[in-house]
Amino acid sequence: MALSSLPVLLSSLSGHIPVLGTFLGLLFFCVVWCVRRGLCSRHHSLWILLILFVICIAVQTFVASQARSDKLTELTHLRITVNKHHLFTLWKSLHSTSSLAVQQDGRSLQTERTSDLHHHNGEYGKRSDDILLRHVDKIFNIATGSQTETIKVSPGKRPLAKLGNEPNPELPRSLVLHRARKGLTGRTDNLPCPSSFLKAHINSAHTSSTCHPKSHIVFLKTHKTASSTILNILYRYGESKNLTFALPLNKQSQLFYPFSFESRFVEGVSSRTVREFHIMCNHMRFNKPEVAKVMPENTFYFSILRNPVNMMESIFMYYKSIPAFSNAHNLDEFLDNGWKNYNSSVSNNHYAHNILAFDFGFDNNIAADAEDIEERASMAIAAIERDFHLILITEYFDESMILLKHALCWALEDVVSFKLNSRRQPTHHPLLANTAEKIKRWNALDWRIYLHFNTSFWHKVNSLVGQEQMKREVSQLRELQAKLANTCLKDGGAVDPSQIKDARLKPFQYGSAVIQGYNLNPHIDRQTKTKCQRLITPELQYTEHLYTQQFPELAAKHIQAMRNAAPQRQHSERTGIRRMASAREVHHRQFRRHTFSNLNQKAS
Numbered sequence: 363m364a365l366s367s368l369p370v371l372l373s374s375l376s377g378h379i380p381v382l383g384t385f386l387g388l389l390f391f392c393v394v395w396c397v398r399r400g401l402c403s404r405h406h407s408l409w410i411l412l413i414l415f416v417i418c419i420a421v422q423t424f425v426a427s428q429a430r431s432d433k434l435t436e437l438t439h440l441r442i443t444v445n446k447h448h449l450f451t452l453w454k455s456l457h458s459t460s461s462l463a464v465q466q467d468g469r470s471l472q473t474e475r476t477s478d479l480h481h482h483n484g485e486y487g488k489r490s491d492d493i494l495l496r497h498v499d500k501i502f503n504i505a506t507g508s509q510t511e512t513i514k515v516s517p518g519k520r521p522l523a524k525l526g527n528e529p530n531p532e533l534p535r536s537l538v539l540h541r542a543r544k545g546l547t548g549r550t551d552n553l554p555c556p557s558s559f560l561k562a563h564i565n566s567a568h569t570s571s572t573c574h575p576k577s578h579i580v581f582l583k584t585h586k587t588a589s590s591t592i593l594n595i596l597y598r599y600g601e602s603k604n605l606t607f608a609l610p611l612n613k614q615s616q617l618f619y620p621f622s623f624e625s626r627f628v629e630g631v632s633s634r635t636v637r638e639f640h641i642m643c644n645h646m647r648f649n650k651p652e653v654a655k656v657m658p659e660n661t662f663y664f665s666i667l668r669n670p671v672n673m674m675e676s677i678f679m680y681y682k683s684i685p686a687f688s689n690a691h692n693l694d695e696f697l698d699n700g701w702k703n704y705n706s707s708v709s710n711n712h713y714a715h716n717i718l719a720f721d722f723g724f725d726n727n728i729a730a731d732a733e734d735i736e737e738r739a740s741m742a743i744a745a746i747e748r749d750f751h752l753i754l755i756t757e758y759f760d761e762s763m764i765l766l767k768h769a770l771c772w773a774l775e776d777v778v779s780f781k782l783n784s785r786r787q788p789t790h791h792p793l794l795a796n797t798a799e800k801i802k803r804w805n806a807l808d809w810r811i812y813l814h815f816n817t818s819f820w821h822k823v824n825s826l827v828g829q830e831q832m833k834r835e836v837s838q839l840r841e842l843q844a845k846l847a848n849t850c851l852k853d854g855g856a857v858d859p860s861q862i863k864d865a866r867l868k869p870f871q872y873g874s875a876v877i878q879g880y881n882l883n884p885h886i887d888r889q890t891k892t893k894c895q896r897l898i899t900p901e902l903q904y905t906e907h908l909y910t911q912q913f914p915e916l917a918a919k920h921i922q923a924m925r926n927a928a929p930q931r932q933h934s935e936r937t938g939i940r941r942m943a944s945a946r947e948v949h950h951r952q953f954r955r956h957t958f959s960n961l962n963q964k965a966s
């Protein structure tokens with residue numbers, strides 16, 4: 363009966379493997395022949411042994427060939443896996459300017475899966491590896507022009523070399539580990555990833571004629587970070603090229619900071635009187651979806667961070683009158699009683715705590731020992747990575763300007779500046795090492811964000827410009843600045859506000875800080891004077907000048923309204939300074955009035 367089932371077995375085997383089936387078929391006939399002979403023979407036990415031996419060999423041959431065929435199948439799978447891995451690496455290399463940028467892309471995925479941030483997108487909640495694989499597929503299809511995943515990439519190829527992969531010794535170990543744990547990667551929308559966009563842009567700036575100066579720009583003006591100096595650069599560039607600015611509504615100096623930005627805060631948006639905005643750069647609390655409603659899709663987003671230690675010292679002097687600081691005699695006293703003096707729900711207290719995070723639109727209220735501090739920092743970093751093409755560092759201002767120049771494809775002359783909004787030296791308070799540590803702890807969220815972008819800044823310098831070229835261009839920039847100072851400035855440098863002759867060039871004074879400004883060299887021709895004057899015009903005056911240029915009728919109406927409302931102030935308005943100086947003070951009040959009148963209009 364065993365023999366009778368053999369043909370069936372063999373046919374089923376042959377169904378699996380045709381060649382082996384033929385071989386086994388022949389074997390079957392041999393065995394049948396042997397059985398017949400064996401049964402007729404005197405030595406039939408020997409024949410039976412021989413038959414069993416032949417069957418054993420046949421079965422063994424079959425099992426071995428089956429295993430080999432299984433391995434082949436596995437190998438096919440393996441090749442697909444390796445291909446995807448390779449493509450993933452390739453994709454990371456394409457998408458990043460440094461390994462950190464890759465990690466940041468990864469963290470952006472984490473962020474996108476988290477609901478408590480202000481950034482939303484359609485892929486929230488999807489599994490990260492699904493998204494990742496879809497991106498790999500997408501890159502694959504883009505690279506090959508195919509719609510299906512059929513083309514093989516040699517699994518033996520090594521991934522592309524990563525750039526700027528050195529660890530940052532200042533980075534807390536916990537943060538590094540956290541990043542490694544969250545080292546996923548992937549963007550979930552169709553927009554180009556900012557870091558890859560930047561790399562592509564800078565490469566093209568160096569190599570081909572495809573480098574076109576960028577004129578759609580959003581600069582998130584953070585506080586006490588040299589942001590007024592950058593604003594002046596953007597104002598001058600835009601004015602000289604007749605670009606339009608997304609200026610604050612109702613002639614305000616800020617985009618209704620500290621309220622989260624809304625598109626209606628921009629003059630010309632609700633009235634639809636401006637067709638296209640080029641540059642947005644006034645103080646705002648960042649809110650990407652709303653900003654994107656105003657600015658074109660190809661807009662370049664950048665911002666600047668300052669070491670929270672230096673920043674806090676500057677902020678404490680400047681915003682000394684906010685409730686959180688007002689009772690403290692010095693910064694140490696405030697820091698020692700931080701949580702006791704700080705009530706986050708009191709207006710303006712946000713200046714005292716993680717203000718960088720606040721300006722970028724995140725919740726700034728978190729303690730250094732909070733369980734989720736690393737998580738929150740990672741998510742903030744990821745979101746910034748996703749929304750911004752470039753983050754500059756105040757401590758390396760000149761290097762930052764060179765990087766910006768490359769990113770925007772501008773000329774060296776376009777990024778030249780004088781230091782604006784700087785304090786007189788005696789109002790600087792050197793900090794003790796202990797105080798610095800307390801600040802890092804108090805602003806733990808900002809500290810982590812700063813450390814991250816300080817590191818990625820240098821990776822960008824290394825990979826996109828190179829140390830040598832950076833040095834060369836920084837010295838060219840400083841040379842140009844020195845020449846300009848020689849031509850434009852009366853006293854060769856900044857002076858106290860009391861010494862500034864032209865009231866239109868006096869910077870806004872606030873808090874305990876003495877903010878310096880400049881006097882113009884009187885011996886320069888008209889054309890040079892215009893250029894020099896723009897370089898030293900403080901933020902409030904320059905914003906008003908641009909508003910008047912862009913909205914002459916509205917500006918005239920505002921002046922008239924102010925005159926009608928407060929005739930007793932006419933004298934100070936004629937000088938133009940007190941009105942501008944009070945603008946920051948009153949803008950919250952005006953905003954509330956504006957919001958309420960809108961709400962009332964809607965309700966009626």
Ligand SMILES: Nc1ncnc2c1ncn2[C@@H]1O[C@H](COP(=O)(O)OS(=O)(=O)O)[C@@H](OP(=O)(O)O)[C@H]1O
Binds near residue numbers: 759782
């Ligand atoms: N070029 C350059 N390099 C380095 N540092 C610079 C530069 N320009 C301005 N600053 C310093 O930036 C501080 C003012 O920052 P902001 O203009 O952002 O202030 S504000 O928020 O708009 O009021 C202010 O810092 P403090 O002097 O410590 O207060 C300025 O001195």
